[in-house]
Amino acid sequence: MVLTQALELVLTPQVLLVMLASGAFGLFVGAIPGLTATMATALLVPVTFFMEPVPAIAAIVTAAAMAIFAGDLPGALLRIPGTPASAAYVEDSWRMTRSGHAADALGALLVFSVIGGVLGTLVLIFLSSVLAEVALKFSSFEYFWLVVLGLSCAIFVAPGSALKGLVSLCVGLAAATVGLDNPAGQSRFTFGNVDLMAGVPFIPALIGLFAAAEVFRAMLAPTRLARAERPALRGIFSRQWTYLRRYPVQVLRGSATGTVIGALPGAGADIAAWISYAISKRFSRTPERFGQGHPEGLVEAGASNNAAVSGAWIPALVFGIPGDSITAIVIGVLYIKGMNPGPTVFLMQPQLIYALFIVFLLANLLMLPLGWIAIQMGTRLLAVPQSLLMPVILLFCIVGSFAITNSLFGVVVMLVFGVIGFAMEEADIPIAPAILGLVLGPMLEKNFITSMIKSDGSMLAFFERPIAAGLGVVAILFWLVPLIRMMLQRGRQVTDG
Amino acid sequence: MARRGDLLIGLITLVGGLVLFALARPFGPMPGQNYGAGTLPRLVAVLAVMVGGALVFKATRPALTGSGATVAEPVRPVDRAGILRLAASFGLMVGHLLLLRPLGFVPASVLLVGGIAMLLGRRWWEAALLAILSTLAIRWVFVQWLSVPLPRTDWLILPGT
Incomplete structure (x- = not known):
């Protein structure tokens, strides 16, 4: 009966048209470097004032899901990830495109994002209350170890040596110390500049490290300016059956990891994608192929990315606690529409909650046709000579950076990080740990200091709670196992020699 | 074979860490606590010094132990x-x-x-x-x-x- 009411609320021409339009909008915004899913969501809020609750939420949910996936497109086509999560697998997707396997890469990103999103939604529907209870048990100790794990994954999966990965992490963490956003509320390294008080904005930094640095590299190396052949796109979907049969465990594992981590308020798709990519590499039979254009990492981390978006709804719907910035905006819209998220909404307005669940499923399924269109349009770009494409991409990036802060400060950050990114790449220092350090640095600091204050300086407190102890042991083993393996190998070499 | 590139990166990281540590010194702890605005910068600085030192050691170990000459990587032609x-x-x-x-x-x-x-x-x-x-x-x-x-x-x- 409630389900029938919910279906009647969703399956109307108005709701379906709104989902189609907002999905296209989300794809467009997400695909442009500098524009984010959060921005797409925020821009839709005033439009939703004039809508009924179900179409309003449908618009925002669909736009957000599309925008998150769309962030993978510039990563695969231009090596400019749209989100920090996309940076986890940008090397693989880009190299696959470059080697003529664009259909495989883009298809994998699309199909497995959909699968991850659908599986995450199913978990949301059937297990939200259970996962929400687990999420409530996460304190500063658990969050600290989760962030350490995420940063460790970024170091070990990035190409090159772990030491250089640590150098990159130091760059990101150092940049994260700038500003007022610290537990002491003291202005750090702002040198009297008002813009720096808000810290280093990570989107212009991301654009600078990848996009601006790419422009500098193109200037230095004329051979990079050859016209890129438009990739063959026959069989975008057909190849994915092969991947699904080859990597079923990876799909399920990535979806589960993404949903669980997404359910933790504040954790988000960034950590989920990196941890999933690292797990995929760790348990792969061919780890040496990661970063060289291997689809396995795309499958697992791509599923995790969109599953985390669904997971973020768990604390939002069950407790009214936003899982990420997008759900924070949507909770506001829910309140405006008279739906108070929390336990009571399941009792008082169950048909609306079921309608939301149906919208989540439909939004993820709608990603297939809209994503296919976006891929067709996006790959046409590669037929444009790079000497024409690159200046336009640069301008998009500059304007995107400007749009984040509505000031030239974003453009300055982009330029500075462009120089840093260029220098790092010339020195074979991976870029991704720097981005993750910048994004997760404040979370690391806040949870570390909160934990130390709560425990009166005792480091043992980081292992007293069971979940924290488990995460802590995993994080420590993450570092110890490769070291022990290296020492054993050296010992064996000395014995053999 | 030692890598001059790693040596340079190591030195820059090490010096960067020392500079960050020096810049973080003025930040005192929060009232009644041992931690404050200087905690994260100092931790990052220590990490940078350790990593920079490790890179420098890795780059110069063959020369120090006499197990090989310090050889530069093949130089890319300057365009x-x-x-x-x-x-x-x-x-x-x-x-x-x-x-x-x-x-x-x-x-x-x-x-x-x-x-x-x-x-x-x-x-x-x-x-x-x-x-x-x-x-x-x-x-x-x-x-x-x-x-x-x-x-x-x-x-x-x-x-x-």
Whole structure:
């Protein structure tokens, strides 16, 4: 009966048209470097004032899901990830495109994002209350170890040596110390500049490290300016059956990891994608192929990315606690529409909650046709000579950076990080740990200091709670196992020699 | 074989860590606590010094232990034209930044896009056409659709201004 009411609320021409339009909008915004899913969501809020609750939420949910996936497109086509999560697998997707396997890469990103999103939604529907209870048990100790794990994954999966990965992490963490956003509320390294008080904005930094640095590299190396052949796109979907049969465990594992981590308020798709990519590499039979254009990492981390978006709804719907910035905006819209998220909404307005669940499923399924269109349009770009494409991409990036802060400060950050990114790449220092350090640095600091204050300086407190102890042991083993393996190998070499 | 590149990176990281540590010294702890605004910068500084030191050690270990000569990696041939293009592109971006407010978004961006396209080998009229069309299109998307307040040009009347 409630389900029938919910279906009647969703399956109307108005709701379906709104989902189609907002999905296209989300794809467009997400695909442009500098524009984010959060921005797409925020821009839709005033439009939703004039809508009924179900179409309003449908618009925002669909736009957000599309925008998150769309962030993978510039990563695969231009090596400019749209989100920090996309940076986890940008090397693989880009190299696959470059080697003529664009259909495989883009298809994998699309199909497995959909699968991850659908599986995450199913978990949301059937297990939200259970996962929400687990999420409530996460304190500063658990969050600290989760962030350490995420940063460790970024170091070990990035190409090159772990030491250089640590150098990159130091760059990101150092940049994260700038500003007022610290537990002491003291202005750090702002040198009297008002813009720096808000810290280093990570989107212009991301654009600078990848996009601006790419422009500098193109200037230095004329051979990079050859016209890129438009990739063959026959069989975008057909190849994915092969991947699904080859990597079923990876799909399920990535979806589960993404949903669980997404359910933790504040954790988000960034950590989920990196941890999933690292797990995929760790348990792969061919780890040496990661970063060289291997689809396995795309499958697992791509599923995790969109599953985390669904997971973020768990604390939002069950407790009214936003899982990420997008759900924070949507909770506001829910309140405006008279739906108070929390336990009571399941009792008082169950048909609306079921309608939301149906919208989540439909939004993820709608990603297939809209994503296919976006891929067709996006790959046409590669037929444009790079000497024409690159200046336009640069301008998009500059304007995107400007749009984040509505000031030239974003453009300055982009330029500075462009120089840093260029220098790092010339020195074979991976870029991704720097981005993750910048994004997760404040979370690391806040949870570390909160934990130390709560425990009166005792480091043992980081292992007293069971979940924290488990995460802590995993994080420590993450570092110890490769070291022990290296020492054993050296010992064996000395014995053999 | 030691790598001079690693040695340089290690030294820069080590010195960077020391500088960060020095800059973090003025930050005291929060009232009644042992931690404050200086905690994370100091931890990052210590990590940087350790990592930098490890890179320096790794780079110089063969020379120190006498197990091999310090050999530089094969030197990439210097492409003078590439370096000039790189410097010019950086100059164009800085110039764009400086001219955005005085000139406005459209003229400054036309100069940037046109300049970059010419540096990448396009003929002047191709670069000019690309610059004008792409700038106007991007402006339309961001100003009309997304309501981003791009710097205006008072003497140029465009839709939406």
